[in-house]
Amino acid sequence: MNYKMMFKVLGYILLIIALTMIPPLVIALITGEGDFPAFLISSIITGVCGAALTRIPTKKNIIKVKEGLAIVTLGWLFASVFGALPFYLSGSIPSFVDALFETVSGFTTTGATIIKDIEVLPKGILFWRSFSHWIGGMGILVVAVAVLPLIGSGGFHIFKAESPGPVADKIVPRIKDTAKILYVTYIVITLTEFVLLMFGGMTPFEAIVHTFGTLGTGGFSTRNGSIGAFNNSYIFIVISIFMIMSGTNFSLYYDLFKGKWRDVIKNSELRLYLGIIFVSVLAITIDTNFSLYHNWFEAFKHSLFQTSSIITTTGYTTANYEQWSTFSQGVLFVLMFVGGSAGSTGGSIKVMRILVLIKVLKRELTKILHPRAILSVRVGGQPVADDTLLNIASFFMLYMLIFAFGSIIISLEGIGFMGATSAVAATLGNIGPGFEFVGPTQTYADFSVFSKLLLSFFMLLGRLELFTVIALLTPKFWKTEL
């Protein structure tokens, strides 16, 4: 293990985090709500620590698999610890564990909060909270990969470990160019939503904060009532559409830009993703119209919003969906395990994996009748190796295993089943709100310190797609010399 190189790269990551504190610092300076010193001190501490680490002398600038994995996990941990400083130093969140929870929730684009009244917070803090969604959505390290010549070819290990979804597609041959294209796409969509939300009557500040929350599929808002507080159908629908867009594989936008719209239309993951949304919205609209709203448009509006919000793992709310029937709540609960597309900012299991697993099941059914047939599972016309299929199946099983054991441990809090299970599903899937104890009108504030740390760990596990983090926790990882 090349520890020196590892810490050097971590130093650069901290420098980037220090830089990302500048925009909220400027906002704090302009609004003058007392949070300016906290940002100044935080960015100085982060910058100095980062700079010190980058000074570590290294002999070989080589990043292999192990260093890549360690850099990704520790990079996210470092970013969260230093990113928590503004919350803590400004006094907005008096407990450091709470501040850490909020920051992890921000960077992992979960959107679970421990703050009961967010409307009293200074604007700089609110901006930082949502900005972390925007940064974390595309990946903290993808920036490093894009800008650091130092990392070189080791960047692929980092890119692969951090990027969401089972396949790390390089859109263009060079990984640096891929990262840049993704960021440009990201910025273009961000600006579009920002303008559209302003049209809907949001202030520029509200518009940018909610755009960050949407694009990163995060879910932090400026209002205690989340998006529902705006009570504006135009805003509901704009955000619904942009949540769905943020849960789509970003490389499809590049394809569209290149004029390859036929490829986009034929993309089987996109079809399944939109298909699941369509069926869920339809089912919930019909159910809630008859059981609660007695108004088709109201039912459709909230159904579209909550379906998009949960499947993309954003977590914004317009309706207290706990008033819905068990059926509609059940649909939402299942969507918590679907998630966005591969290569999107959405979390959870992801549509690509579900697609592959459905194809594996189909093959097994065919095999019962034709036990000796050799059938390959194909995605986008390409056969997928059994190795990859087993990896995807393993991901699914590990996800369910962590969900089950996590729920049992969290149930020691003495909360009900729904609270415990949905808290784990909502953090592991980077969603945010769940049911009952962590329902849409609740926060995570009342958990014990132990549970807050465990749930923070689940958020990181989910964002980094389980295996990377779990591998680091095995003694084998630190023993083997690679």
Next chain:
Amino acid sequence: MNYKMMFKVLGYILLIIALTMIPPLVIALITGEGDFPAFLISSIITGVCGAALTRIPTKKNIIKVKEGLAIVTLGWLFASVFGALPFYLSGSIPSFVDALFETVSGFTTTGATIIKDIEVLPKGILFWRSFSHWIGGMGILVVAVAVLPLIGSGGFHIFKAESPGPVADKIVPRIKDTAKILYVTYIVITLTEFVLLMFGGMTPFEAIVHTFGTLGTGGFSTRNGSIGAFNNSYIFIVISIFMIMSGTNFSLYYDLFKGKWRDVIKNSELRLYLGIIFVSVLAITIDTNFSLYHNWFEAFKHSLFQTSSIITTTGYTTANYEQWSTFSQGVLFVLMFVGGSAGSTGGSIKVMRILVLIKVLKRELTKILHPRAILSVRVGGQPVADDTLLNIASFFMLYMLIFAFGSIIISLEGIGFMGATSAVAATLGNIGPGFEFVGPTQTYADFSVFSKLLLSFFMLLGRLELFTVIALLTPKFWKTEL
């Protein structure tokens, strides 16, 4: 598809079912509680229908994969429909759908009941109810395989499709001999438990009924309060031990009989099975001692009983476990997805599959560090092919898929989350009681006709291990000519 041959074999299965109605008929005759005519008419109808079907002239006596699959699924369906006759004709269960539910629940060894007061039922009916557990536990068709020369080599397709667990081990080369060995083992254990329960003060009738319920991992009792009604620690512990024994792979008893105790001790499935029981009993004992019983022996007794009952998918109860903490209930809920060992009478996912899936996960973690390493998953020293691993993973995924969708559909009943999810888990896993709406003090009586039929379907799906039944539901099955 050789329909003639298929119906001919189904005819023989009905003849066997008619024969199994003789013991309850004799009991009804002796006790004279008015259920004798129902058994007489039922066995005559079943016998005549069976005999008529066996008269179908067939050209080729060949059973291929497809015929095997169809015979197993339809065989269970026929057995359930005709097996429901005594309940219906005696008036014990006035609705035929309810009678069918009860019979499916019996044969599949689920033990979910729609009868609110079982203590008023005549003894013949109670005997038939529990006898169906005993028959269904080892397999309705395994009898046919053992006794019918007609089936010949096609027996393996039937044996494989009906026998629980991912691997259909032939203990001895000839499938008929394997079936016979299993039945002898089964009968020896049955007699032992029967005698031990008599020692505990049960009447011979109670002892035989509860022995059937234990051996088949079924769960039907003679008391509304299940085993708890006996309020006898000796009985609790005897039944606990026999439930655990019934959830063990029966071929291990043959190994023991042959003196191969080293093989038994080293058996990794047995170790994992007992390990899960040990950890669960320990956790629940500690938790319930402090939170409820304040008495270590009481806590241990109920913890051992409920853990054994749920993991083996029996479903007997001594305690109203809904008074337990969310933590202990959570442990039980997770155990609902574990189930007994392969080759036992227990249902659900089964320990063998869990064992294999854990090994697959371990391999994936190693692969992260050594991406190019070729590693095989070994069970009992033998490498398992990737094909088989994918089949087992597919089983797990299909199980979770049916659980999720089933729960959403059942939630249309307007019952709570816990009721809906645990009803599906308890029927699909052939367990019996669940939580809340289907908790240990409740029955399945208040479900709609639609839900009762759907839950009956889940019981059959679970007992026949998903793929067999699902394959029959695809249009492809009936189109392809094999």
